[in-house]
Amino acid sequence: MGTAETNIQELISKMTLEEKIALTIGRDFWSTNGVERLGIAPIGLNDGPHGVRKPATGSDLGIGNSLPATCFPTAAALASSWDTSLVEEVGQAMGEECLALDVQVLLGPGVNIKRTPLGGRCFEYYAEDPVLAGEMGCASVRGVQSKGIGTSLKHYACNNQEFERMTINVEVDQRTLRELYLSAFERVVKKAQPWTVMSAYNKVNGHYASEHPQLLRDILKQEWGFEGVVVSDWGAVNEKEKALAAGLDLQMPGYHGSHTEKIAQLVRDGQLPETVIDEAATRVLSLLLRGRESRRPGFVFDQQAHHALARKAAAESIVLLKNTDNVLPLQAEQLRSVALIGRFARKPRYQGAGSSQVVPTRLDTPYDEMQRWLGGNVQLTYNDGYPEEERPDETLLHEAVEQAKAADIAIIFAGLPGAYESEGFDRTHIFMPETHNRLIAEVCRVQPNTVVVLHNGSVVAIPWIDGPKAILEAGLGGQAVGGAIVDVLSGKVNPSGKLAETFPVRLEDTPAYLNYPGEANKVAYGEGLFVGYRYYDKKKIKPLFPFGYGLSYTTFEYTHLQTNKTEIGAGETLDVTVTVRNSGARAGKEVVQLYVRSLNSRFVRPIKELKAFAKVALDPGETRDVRMTLEERDFAVYDVKRQAWRLEGGEFEILIGPSSEHMVLSARVIAKEDPRSAVPVFDRMSPLKQFLQYPKAREVVTNAFAGTTIENSILGADELFTSMPIGKMVVLGILPEEKVDTLIEQVNQALRL
Numbered sequence: 109m110g111t112a113e114t115n116i117q118e119l120i121s122k123m124t125l126e127e128k129i130a131l132t133i134g135r136d137f138w139s140t141n142g143v144e145r146l147g148i149a150p151i152g153l154n155d156g157p158h159g160v161r162k163p164a165t166g167s168d169l170g171i172g173n174s175l176p177a178t179c180f181p182t183a184a185a186l187a188s189s190w191d192t193s194l195v196e197e198v199g200q201a202m203g204e205e206c207l208a209l210d211v212q213v214l215l216g217p218g219v220n221i222k223r224t225p226l227g228g229r230c231f232e233y234y235a236e237d238p239v240l241a242g243e244m245g246c247a248s249v250r251g252v253q254s255k256g257i258g259t260s261l262k263h264y265a266c267n268n269q270e271f272e273r274m275t276i277n278v279e280v281d282q283r284t285l286r287e288l289y290l291s292a293f294e295r296v297v298k299k300a301q302p303w304t305v306m307s308a309y310n311k312v313n314g315h316y317a318s319e320h321p322q323l324l325r326d327i328l329k330q331e332w333g334f335e336g337v338v339v340s341d342w343g344a345v346n347e348k349e350k351a352l353a354a355g356l357d358l359q360m361p362g363y364h365g366s367h368t369e370k371i372a373q374l375v376r377d378g379q380l381p382e383t384v385i386d387e388a389a390t391r392v393l394s395l396l397l398r399g400r401e402s403r404r405p406g407f408v409f410d411q412q413a414h415h416a417l418a419r420k421a422a423a424e425s426i427v428l429l430k431n432t433d434n435v436l437p438l439q440a441e442q443l444r445s446v447a448l449i450g451r452f453a454r455k456p457r458y459q460g461a462g463s464s465q466v467v468p469t470r471l472d473t474p475y476d477e478m479q480r481w482l483g484g485n486v487q488l489t490y491n492d493g494y495p496e497e498e499r500p501d502e503t504l505l506h507e508a509v510e511q512a513k514a515a516d517i518a519i520i521f522a523g524l525p526g527a528y529e530s531e532g533f534d535r536t537h538i539f540m541p542e543t544h545n546r547l548i549a550e551v552c553r554v555q556p557n558t559v560v561v562l563h564n565g566s567v568v569a570i571p572w573i574d575g576p577k578a579i580l581e582a583g584l585g586g587q588a589v590g591g592a593i594v595d596v597l598s599g600k601v602n603p604s605g606k607l608a609e610t611f612p613v614r615l616e617d618t619p620a621y622l623n624y625p626g627e628a629n630k631v632a633y634g635e636g637l638f639v640g641y642r643y644y645d646k647k648k649i650k651p652l653f654p655f656g657y658g659l660s661y662t663t664f665e666y667t668h669l670q671t672n673k674t675e676i677g678a679g680e681t682l683d684v685t686v687t688v689r690n691s692g693a694r695a696g697k698e699v700v701q702l703y704v705r706s707l708n709s710r711f712v713r714p715i716k717e718l719k720a721f722a723k724v725a726l727d728p729g730e731t732r733d734v735r736m737t738l739e740e741r742d743f744a745v746y747d748v749k750r751q752a753w754r755l756e757g758g759e760f761e762i763l764i765g766p767s768s769e770h771m772v773l774s775a776r777v778i779a780k781e782d783p784r785s786a787v788p789v790f791d792r793m794s795p796l797k798q799f800l801q802y803p804k805a806r807e808v809v810t811n812a813f814a815g816t817t818i819e820n821s822i823l824g825a826d827e828l829f830t831s832m833p834i835g836k837m838v839v840l841g842i843l844p845e846e847k848v849d850t851l852i853e854q855v856n857q858a859l860r861l
């Protein structure tokens with residue numbers, strides 16, 4: 109035991125039962141309890157995840173009136189940058205703002221998988237893929253925690269919809285849970301050790317996530333080795349004693365009548381072991397001590413530098429979806445007039461609603477930034493384009509169309525109004541308001557050079573796809589998004605974002621369409637592993653824009669895919685190298701994506717899965733070797749019967765491409781299975797022929813059947829009998845009941861050796 113641990117144990121031993129219980133529940137909305145008698149101060153936990161939301165007081169919910177902080181791009185936008193160092197840099201900046209605002213734990217990042225685009229919190233989550241979400245999560249945690257500030261990895265697990273989010277029971281099979289929904293959490297916990305993990309509101313397979321022994325104790329703490337504090341989402345605990353017993357350490361927020369006395373009584377009556385309270389109190393106490401060390405009274409952050417970083421991050425996150433005739437970047441010297449159309453040009457939608465809503469330090473608009481860039485040389489006109497409310501306004505539409513027609517180019521700012529997407533409820537469709545759609549369609553009819561800039565927290569249907577020459581997906585890009593858009597339109601920044609969520613043609617094409625939102629308070633994840641591109645690939649459904657897609661003002665070429673070996677075995681790694689060349693005329697960045705495909709699996713598998721990626725900056729003509737490393741796990745499946753990861757032997761393809769739909773290079777490798785993990789676990793329903801495949805099992809079985817009526821059928825491998833489960837031999841009166849379980853155990857033991 110180190111000195112810090114001894115110190116903590118000593119402090120715990122000095123505390124009364126009530127003091128320890130008090131540590132396991134908050135003091136108010138935003139802070140923990142401390143132990144004043146022992147000089148231990150409380151700490152503050154505040155939202156998160158794309159900026160700090162610190163209300164003025166602990167009893168104030170503070171949505172919309174928190175202290176000003178930099179509003180960085182939302183997770184959905186940032187993930188499109190596929191740039192881990194950028195996300196880490198944003199994390200560092202948020203860490204500094206926490207120091208300045210005296211916040212010890214920032215409530216984020218959120219790494220839940222986007223299962224359906226209807227999910228109201230899609231904007232707060234990174235991706236539809238666990239490797240991308242997990243890597244983004246690791247980078248954010250590393251960045252924030254490098255400043256001595258804690259993070260809260262949320263919402264563990266399966267908060268994939270807001271509909272009935274506080275009560276819904278997610279029914280998900282164990283393999284899908286492990287490979288898809290827990291995977292990003294596992295990556296962040298193991299690689300970045302967040303100070304806290306926040307348990308979700310919903311139920312998972314019958315237990316509330318905040319009262320879930322398998323999720324909290326068995327998997328998170330024991331299997332993954334999580335050493336921090338499990339904190340509940342705000343109000344997620346229903347029965348505190350159950351939560352504590354399941355491994356929850358800190359219930360948030362504090363409230364009157366917090367049941368401290370009831371819990372103390374349960375401990376005194378021997379119904380709840382005191383060791384459970386000790387474990388939670390110990391974890392919370394070490395969090396308080398960590399928080400104490402990181403306090404920097406008087407710390408001031410550099411507002412201008414953080415705003416500049418927010419602009420850089422937003423620009424890197426913009427995805428160029430279409431660019432016919434290279435209409436972008438704009439050539440200012442060839443333009444006489446530009447028409448900006450759409451309210452979002454003056455009032456950008458830059459973040460989502462709910463607990464993550466930051467009060468920004470300032471807000472840049474595309475209109476102002478465009479004016480600044482164009483100077484006085486080009487005429488800039490503006491029109492609202494669509495009314496604030498959704499009722500059609502023909503006069504406004506007509507004016508906008510006339511303005512667009514009169515200019516050399518029209519740039520329309522459209523997307524989803526704030527009321528369409530928020531924490532707390534889901535969307536019911538993926539359409540933009542009809543007023544936006546009509547505006548775009550009408551303008552495109554008269555103006556051949558039309559560019560559409562989209563602001564949205566998740567995907568939208570694009571019925572006017574053929575109309576504009578260019579489409580920029582700007583997402584919810586934070587307080588500096590206005591400048592970032594102009595940086596990309598003007599070519600100051602060459603777009604390099606790639607979609608982190610597939611754009612479907614229509615909602616009916618999306619993976620969870622038949623299973624969402626569930627009924628009778630249950631939602632069955634019937635599509636299993638087939639979420640996002642895994643679904644579109646397998647069903648051969650062409651999306652509008654695939655996962656990983658995004659254009660650039662330059663072009664890239666991929667050559668020389670190589671692996672450092674042709675086989676991978678248990679515990680080994682495999683290096684993959686590919687040469688990328690900027691074959692165009694402008695400097696730019698490319699996101700190289702590596703997918704793994706199993707060629708002869710015995711498991712149901714997606715066609716391919718993202719396993720690594722790298723972002724590389726190249727000058728025109730420049731060439732670079734990009735290296736990515738794969739591990740055993742990148743080829744493995746979760747074997748439910750064995751409750752373990754399994755490197756399946758067989759042939760695999762390593763695929764490289766600039767998007768999930770476009771693989772340009774491939775190489776083959778062989779995975780060598782550890783023979784022990786290939787052996788099945790036998791039970792009463794295992795067919796006899798399966799036993800006969802393994803010499804040791806064969807021996808046990810032939811002995812057991814010696815002298816029975818089917819001895820010869822067994823020896824002769826007669827399919828009629830050998831295809832039957834061994835348990836059926838009892839029902840048929842061939843094997844005595846008392847023999848069968850011992851036989852199975854003997855076989856399982858013999859084969860495990």
Ligand code: BGC
Pocket residue numbers: 155156215262341342463
């Ligand atoms: C949200 C969390 C948030 C918490 C505190 C909850 O409603 O689900 O993400 O951190 O409130 O504001």
